[in-house]
Amino acid sequence: MDMITPEHLVRQTDIDERETAEWIDALKSVLATSGPERARFLLSQLAAAARDAGLKWRDARITPYVNTIRAKDEPPYPGGSDALEIEERIAGILRWNALAMVVRANRAYGELGGHIASYASAADLFEVGFNHFFRARSADFGGDLVYFQPHSAPGIYARAFLEGRLDEANLAHYRQEISARRAGTQGLSSYPHPWLMPDFWQFPTGSMGIGPISAIYQARFMRYLEHRGLMAQQPRKVWGVFGDGEMDEPESLAALSLASREKLDNLVFVINCNLQRLDGPVRGNGHIIDELETLFGGAGWNVIKLLWGSDWDPLFAQDAQGELVDALNRTVDGQLQTFAANDGPFNREHFFGQTPGLQAIGAMLTDDEIDRLKRGGHDLRKIHAAYHAAVNHRGQPTVILAQTKKGFGMGKAGQGRMTTHQQKKLELSDLLEFRDRFRLPLSDEQVERLAFYKPAPDSKEMRHLQARREALGGQLPARVDSRIALPVPPVASYAGFAIDADHKEMSTTMALVRMMGGLLKDPGLGSHVVPIVADEARTFGMANLFRQVGIYSAQGQLYQPEDIGSILYYREAKDGQILEEGITEAGAISSWTAAATSYAVHGLPMLPFYIYYSMFGFQRIGDLIWAAADQRSRGFLIGATSGRTTLGGEGLQHQDGSSHLVAATIPNCVSYDPAYAYELAVIVDEGMQRMLQRNEDVFYYVTVTNENEAQPSMPPGAREGILRGMHCVQRCEQADVRLLAAGPLLKEALSAATLLEGIFEVKTEVWSVTSFSELARDGVACERARRLQHDGDEPWVTRQLRGSDAPVLAVSDYVRAVPESIRACVPARYVTLGTDGFGRSDTRASLRDFFEVDAKWITYAALAELYAGRKTADEMRDIAARLELDLDKPIPTSV
Numbered sequence: 001m002d003m004i005t006p007e008h009l010v011r012q013t014d015i016d017e018r019e020t021a022e023w024i025d026a027l028k029s030v031l032a033t034s035g036p037e038r039a040r041f042l043l044s045q046l047a048a049a050a051r052d053a054g055l056k057w058r059d060a061r062i063t064p065y066v067n068t069i070r071a072k073d074e075p076p077y078p079g080g081s082d083a084l085e086i087e088e089r090i091a092g093i094l095r096w097n098a099l100a101m102v103v104r105a106n107r108a109y110g111e112l113g114g115h116i117a118s119y120a121s122a123a124d125l126f127e128v129g130f131n132h133f134f135r136a137r138s139a140d141f142g143g144d145l146v147y148f149q150p151h152s153a154p155g156i157y158a159r160a161f162l163e164g165r166l167d168e169a170n171l172a173h174y175r176q177e178i179s180a181r182r183a184g185t186q187g188l189s190s191y192p193h194p195w196l197m198p199d200f201w202q203f204p205t206g207s208m209g210i211g212p213i214s215a216i217y218q219a220r221f222m223r224y225l226e227h228r229g230l231m232a233q234q235p236r237k238v239w240g241v242f243g244d245g246e247m248d249e250p251e252s253l254a255a256l257s258l259a260s261r262e263k264l265d266n267l268v269f270v271i272n273c274n275l276q277r278l279d280g281p282v283r284g285n286g287h288i289i290d291e292l293e294t295l296f297g298g299a300g301w302n303v304i305k306l307l308w309g310s311d312w313d314p315l316f317a318q319d320a321q322g323e324l325v326d327a328l329n330r331t332v333d334g335q336l337q338t339f340a341a342n343d344g345p346f347n348r349e350h351f352f353g354q355t356p357g358l359q360a361i362g363a364m365l366t367d368d369e370i371d372r373l374k375r376g377g378h379d380l381r382k383i384h385a386a387y388h389a390a391v392n393h394r395g396q397p398t399v400i401l402a403q404t405k406k407g408f409g410m411g412k413a414g415q416g417r418m419t420t421h422q423q424k425k426l427e428l429s430d431l432l433e434f435r436d437r438f439r440l441p442l443s444d445e446q447v448e449r450l451a452f453y454k455p456a457p458d459s460k461e462m463r464h465l466q467a468r469r470e471a472l473g474g475q476l477p478a479r480v481d482s483r484i485a486l487p488v489p490p491v492a493s494y495a496g497f498a499i500d501a502d503h504k505e506m507s508t509t510m511a512l513v514r515m516m517g518g519l520l521k522d523p524g525l526g527s528h529v530v531p532i533v534a535d536e537a538r539t540f541g542m543a544n545l546f547r548q549v550g551i552y553s554a555q556g557q558l559y560q561p562e563d564i565g566s567i568l569y570y571r572e573a574k575d576g577q578i579l580e581e582g583i584t585e586a587g588a589i590s591s592w593t594a595a596a597t598s599y600a601v602h603g604l605p606m607l608p609f610y611i612y613y614s615m616f617g618f619q620r621i622g623d624l625i626w627a628a629a630d631q632r633s634r635g636f637l638i639g640a641t642s643g644r645t646t647l648g649g650e651g652l653q654h655q656d657g658s659s660h661l662v663a664a665t666i667p668n669c670v671s672y673d674p675a676y677a678y679e680l681a682v683i684v685d686e687g688m689q690r691m692l693q694r695n696e697d698v699f700y701y702v703t704v705t706n707e708n709e710a711q712p713s714m715p716p717g718a719r720e721g722i723l724r725g726m727h728c729v730q731r732c733e734q735a736d737v738r739l740l741a742a743g744p745l746l747k748e749a750l751s752a753a754t755l756l757e758g759i760f761e762v763k764t765e766v767w768s769v770t771s772f773s774e775l776a777r778d779g780v781a782c783e784r785a786r787r788l789q790h791d792g793d794e795p796w797v798t799r800q801l802r803g804s805d806a807p808v809l810a811v812s813d814y815v816r817a818v819p820e821s822i823r824a825c826v827p828a829r830y831v832t833l834g835t836d837g838f839g840r841s842d843t844r845a846s847l848r849d850f851f852e853v854d855a856k857w858i859t860y861a862a863l864a865e866l867y868a869g870r871k872t873a874d875e876m877r878d879i880a881a882r883l884e885l886d887l888d889k890p891i892p893t894s895v
């Protein structure tokens, strides 16, 4: 075999063994007489001397392929003398029930899917957590938070079954959530989904990479709440159990340095290194564990390698020449997988057979013992030692790199096999072997029909399992919606300036920031507001908040800021309120989600506003927003510098013309594209009422722009229309044409109305559309009610536009699909204009001409509709010439 081993781990020829021994003896003697501190000091002095001498030596990040914690440093296993044995039996039962759940579902319906092999590898890692570490939330303790590896969900259900939280009917409806309802029971979702199982799951992790980054920002958000005095300081932990393949996702590693920079010792990652992903080995030709050791260690984490079980200890003890460690260093993951998939004789020949020294070590074991040699992640005692070290480590987050076997115990057909990830069927012989391996008291017949197994209530297993959970404060995972209402201040107190704007010039961004400033000062709500930015606070005119509420920093401010003399100086503080995340939209949205779900996760409602470049929201981090929706987030996402033609200058990658299209696809996302500051005030007020007062599981997406405008005061009676999605801003009896315009293009529509009336004598009515998506949703709901119940109102759009045949023309600074979404509800001829195509850098005026959405193009489009069949092409060309429009310009989507 051609192995790849880090250079420093390759055994080199020792040209002077006596000298080497002297150095090592000297170190040992310092350790024995003066202790580890002194030994560390001396080593760092040596390293400095080597550097000075130009040796270019530096400590390698990769340690040998053995456990970090030495056998003699392992603490005793807690829980009583037979705890280990009982817990092993429990893990076996859980493995069986999880397997039975998946195989049964797929016997009945081959299309349902599910996974066996992942939990089979992770079961022991979970069990030590459940029996000894994961503490539940109770009256006086906030509880630990656990992010579960998603495709291990069957194992978590299996445990909830033994604990009495789920019954057989639930298990029988794994991945059959809809049919379960019909059968009068609750089904089990494929992966952790709080939206689908709101009393059970807390964190959605099904999309790889989202769990790790969310867990890090959750741990950081807990510190934020503590430092701001909003939450009691308690030794709570955030645990994240993730796959080694999952670590390839950019999000998985994106926030590692934040975790160490902020010294998040409330965070423990357990990476289930079964060395396989879906298609094959994670790093066939290397060691994923070593790679992760370098990455996490380099990022400043405390790294614990948990590679080999207790039965390896005597083998290492015999390895005086280091041949065994050498062989392990050299054996790449693809080969380790092959060893996992094969039996004792194969491993004796191909692993222990490599050298005479190894043969001698192998000779200490029977073939069966070799076959059963455990990897560290399957040895409860070793796992406990690692977790114990992790929770007691201070000043750094910890990662435990736990080596396991994928499909552990699944026999020849499953364990370590290339195809094991998707295996959902097992032959009877494999099932029987599984039963025997885990010593399950099941008859052949029970095995064949995949009977779920639950020991008697007074059995040792059940008593132990219940007692351990009681000692750890109760059951977990559990999501609790505390339904605490926060006081919402009257809109006049923070947005009076917007309601009675009286044509003052401002952009909607300025209005939003001013409203936030007001909310932050509110005595009841203020401390719950969480402003979040990803290095764009100045762009959005938020610098005044730096001074007002400070930027959160766990260390306070260790420097004198350059602008200390200014009234808006850059103030960092331990109790700062703004989360300034730097250039990471993924990080900022993770913070937002932590704040937006704090009402359920911590029983402490918060009100986050994450303000960002709208293009870098749904487009860049849409999946994280989708997960936030699953998690029942409540808060405001503010898409600033929005609108394809309204953000002048910035060009193709910055100008957003699609976020409203995506927002509309998220059922609990309420989105608005307001034109006026007063509309924004009404939307923010209603959003707070719904989320904070009425405890509705919705969140708001609101776009604001940086275009200054003379802001009118709010006309009486406008509130309902604003919230439903449209209200009339320029009424015209007997109008010839009706213009619907959204957000920044309302101004263009109003100018178009002036042109139409002034030059072409066309009577024009103008509506502000605050939300095409809310109008469309209402339309769909009304249409369905009429179809199914033969009852119900007309959609709001229809009611507003009824009673006239005058054509309706809609214009949006987003793609046409946005205004198109209400077509079915418009009771007249309907034409839409939008901004399909790539943006580019130029002035707003040029962009709106380019996309054919400015006042002149709206005018022309309205006339074309009105004059259809009545004017010749030449006459229309004359009109275009009057408007100075180029009818021969290329279509914007082609250039």
Ligand SMILES: Cc1ncc(C[n+]2csc(CCOP(=O)(O)OP(=O)(O)O)c2C)c(N)n1
Residues within 6 Å of the ligand: 117, 118, 121, 151, 206, 207, 208, 209, 242, 243, 244, 245, 246, 247, 272, 274, 276, 277, 278, 282, 406, 421
């Ligand atoms: C973003 C994303 N991409 C792809 C998948 C599909 N998927 C689910 S599990 C899996 C393999 C996971 O491998 P690993 O993280 O090593 O976990 P293991 O099952 O081996 O424990 C893949 C590709 C997903 N769930 N999410």
